Every structure is written in C-alpha cells, then in structure tokens.
Amino acid sequence: MKTIKALGIVIATIVLSAFTMVGDGYKVGDYATDFKLKNVDGKMVSLADFDSAKGFIVVFTCNSCPYSKMYEDRIIALDKKYKSKGFPVVAINPNDPNASPKDSYDLMIKRADDKGFTFPYLFDDGQEIYPQYGATKTPHVFILDKEKKGLRVAYIGAIDDSARDASSVGIKYVEEAVEALIDGKDIPNTSTRAIGCTIKK
Amino acid sequence: MKNIVFYLLVLLLVSCKNETTKVGSKESNLTIKTLNFEQLEPYLHRNDDKTYVVNFWATWCKPCVEELSAFEKLYDNYKDKDVEVLLVSLDFKKDVETRLMPFIKKHDLQPEVILLDDVKENVWIPKVDETWSGVIPATLIYNKEKRSFYEQSFNYEQLINEVQQFLN
Numbered sequence: 001m002k003t004i005k006a007l008g009i010v011i012a013t014i015v016l017s018a019f020t021m022v023g024d025g026y027k028v029g030d031y032a033t034d035f036k037l038k039n040v041d042g043k044m045v046s047l048a049d050f051d052s053a054k055g056f057i058v059v060f061t062c063n064s065c066p067y068s069k070m071y072e073d074r075i076i077a078l079d080k081k082y083k084s085k086g087f088p089v090v091a092i093n094p095n096d097p098n099a100s101p102k103d104s105y106d107l108m109i110k111r112a113d114d115k116g117f118t119f120p121y122l123f124d125d126g127q128e129i130y131p132q133y134g135a136t137k138t139p140h141v142f143i144l145d146k147e148k149k150g151l152r153v154a155y156i157g158a159i160d161d162s163a164r165d166a167s168s169v170g171i172k173y174v175e176e177a178v179e180a181l182i183d184g185k186d187i188p189n190t191s192t193r194a195i196g197c198t199i200k201k
Numbered sequence: 202m203k204n205i206v207f208y209l210l211v212l213l214l215v216s217c218k219n220e221t222t223k224v225g226s227k228e229s230n231l232t233i234k235t236l237n238f239e240q241l242e243p244y245l246h247r248n249d250d251k252t253y254v255v256n257f258w259a260t261w262c263k264p265c266v267e268e269l270s271a272f273e274k275l276y277d278n279y280k281d282k283d284v285e286v287l288l289v290s291l292d293f294k295k296d297v298e299t300r301l302m303p304f305i306k307k308h309d310l311q312p313e314v315i316l317l318d319d320v321k322e323n324v325w326i327p328k329v330d331e332t333w334s335g336v337i338p339a340t341l342i343y344n345k346e347k348r349s350f351y352e353q354s355f356n357y358e359q360l361i362n363e364v365q366q367f368l369n
Contacts, residue, residue, distance in 0.1 A: 157323075
C-alpha cells in the first residue's frame with residue numbers, strides 16, 4: 001500500500017512538473033513576480049519602488065527588433081498618458097547581448113537617450129525574469145493590476161491591432177485594458193497576438 | 202469634399218491590395234505577389250497529394266534568414282517528392298523594392314516568396330495556428346491528412362525529420 005502511495009506521489013510530481021515546464025510563464029489571472037533589474041540610469045529598479053502605482057504596463061522590448069522600434073513612440077505615449085493615472089510603463093530588454101550585440105546595456109542607454117524614454121528601461125541581465133513572465137518575443141506586454149494579494153496579470157499581448165501602421169490602428173488593446181482597470185470594469189480583450197522578434201538567447 | 206477624398210483614398214488602398222511588384226531589368230523578371238490574409242488562406246489549405254512547407258519569415262528577422270538555407274535545400278532535394286516550399290514574407294510593404302527584392306536576388310532564392318501584407322495580426326495569427334504567439338520564424342507543414350505548426354527555428358536535419366513524417 002505504501003509503495004502504491006509513494007508511486008502515486010512520484011507520478012503526480014512528474015505530471016505536475018511536466019505541466020509547469022510546458023505551460024511556463026503567466027496566464028491572465030496569475031500573480032507576477034517582482035524583480036530587481038538595472039535601469040539605463042545605473043540604478044536598480046523594482047516594482048515595489050512605485051508606492052503610488054495602481055499597476056504597471058510591463059513591456060518586454062529591445063533596441064534591435066523592427067517591431068519594437070515601430071512601437072517606441074506609442075510606448076512613450078502610453079507612459080505619458082497613464083503614469084499620472086497610476087499605471088506607469090516599465091520596459092525590460094530580455095535579449096542576451098552576446099546573441100544580439102545591438103541590445104547591449106550601453107546601447108540601451110543610447111537608445112533611451114535618443115528617443116527620450118520617459119520610463120525605466122531595464123536590462124534582464126542573466127535572462128531570469130522574461131521566462132518567469134513567459135515573454136516569447138519583443139514587443140510583448142504584460143499589464144499588472146496591484147491587489148492586496150499581489151500583482152495580478154490582467155492582460156498579455158500586443159499594444160494595439162496595427163503594429164505596422166500607427167495610423168490604421170482600430171483597437172488600442174493596452175489603453176482599453178488600462179482604462180477598464182481604472183474604471184473597475186472587465187477588460188474586453190485580455191490576450192491578443194502580434195508578430196514579434198524572438199527573444200535572443 | 203473631405204468624404205470624397207477619404208473614399209478615393211480607401212479605394213486606392215483597396216485596389217493596391219492584390220498587386221504584383223515587378224522590379225529590375227527585363228531578364229531578371231522577378232515578381233512578388235502581395236496578398237492580405239484572406240487571399241493567402243487558400244495557400245494554407247490546399248487539398249491535393251502534395252505536402253506543403255510554409256515558412257513565415259522576414260529579411261529583418263535574423264534567425265529567419267539563418268534558417269532559409271535549410272528551406273532552400275529542402276526545396277532542391279524534395280521537389281521531385283511532391284513537397285512544395287512557400288516562403289511567406291512579413292517584410293514591410295515599403296521595403297519590398299529596397300530590401301526584399303534585392304535579398305531574393307542576392308541569395309537567388311528559388312522557392313516562391315509571397316508578401317503577406319495584413320495589419321490585423323491578432324485576427325490572422327490564430328487562423329494560421331491557434332498556438333502561434335506571433336514569433337517568427339514559424340513554419341507550417343501540412344498535407345491533406347496531417348498538419349503541424351512549429352514556432353521554432355530549423356536546421357536542415359530537423360526539417361527533413363519533420364517533413365519525412367508527412368511523406369510516409
């Protein structure tokens with residue numbers, strides 16, 4: 001009997017670990033981890049530092065991906081619009097500069113300066129944070145809603161429905177989601193998809 | 202008046218949708234079909250005896266460019282085995298003549314290249330495959346009996362391994 005129980009536990013452990021391996025990364029409704037990553041100003045940044053924030057627009061993005069570049073101005077606009085309403089942008093570069101030299105920390109500093117980023121642009125040094133979130137590409141957005149229990153993942157996906165052409169955007173997914181959180185309403189689209197660049201490992 | 206201008210613009214845009222871009226000298230005669238997703242969809246659901254390998258790529262995507270030689274080799278070695286290779290480019294429309302065409306010429310790409318020009322990615326990505334997050338490179342292999350989608354890079358051996366499963 002004992003052996004059967006033990007076997008059961010072993011099997012359950014294997015099955016569970018298989019699931020966590022396959023379904024790695026957050027789903028909408030999960031609680032997200034905080035982190036401590038180096039910003040382009042040299043300081044370490046954690047989400048816990050933002051006392052007055054009601055949530056966050058976490059954007060995995062980089063210097064080199066054309067899709068990321070097409071969205072830079074729109075990401076700045078999001079930060080300008082929602083920082084004062086309690087939802088600042090926090091950008092994270094998940095790429096390994098050894099695999100993608102254009103995404104080095106020094107070039108991040110340059111890019112943030114050239115574009116006038118109004119938000120932290122953090123370096124996922126060692127690539128420990130993006131796999132926990134389950135980011136697969138750049139750009140990839142995770143909207144977090146601050147609750148008593150922690151940072152609930154409220155939205156995963158694209159910034160809007162027209163990456164290639166800012167002038168033909170129909171639905172601004174991130175704005176729609178943040179507005180819904182501010183108003184205490186349900187988010188119409190909690191996950192969306194767009195083309196993006198692979199995260200370089 | 203504003204309305205008329207708007208409608209004319211829309212009309213112009215719509216009429217541009219299914220165009221074919223030609224470039225270069227007479228002898229090269231390179232053309233690239235530009236399709237929206239609705240127009241591309243039949244290429245993803247052909248129902249004959251062939252096996253289709255559809256690779257989504259772009260000249261700006263480094264891992265895509267790196268794996269292209271595997272798809273070319275597949276095209277060369279399997280064209281007599283009822284395997285068709287289609288390269289669906291996600292390059293930007295404005296780059297077709299300045300980047301995509303020169304790239305195809307420089308690398309002498311033999312498989313057919315189609316430009317997918319459709320901004321509504323959230324609509325068409327899941328129609329290619331429900332599991333696709335939108336990362337490229339990505340590859341669809343299908344025939345009338347079997348269908349698999351791969352959000353990954355391939356080398357030639359890996360690609361042949363997968364394709365063989367469709368041929369046996």
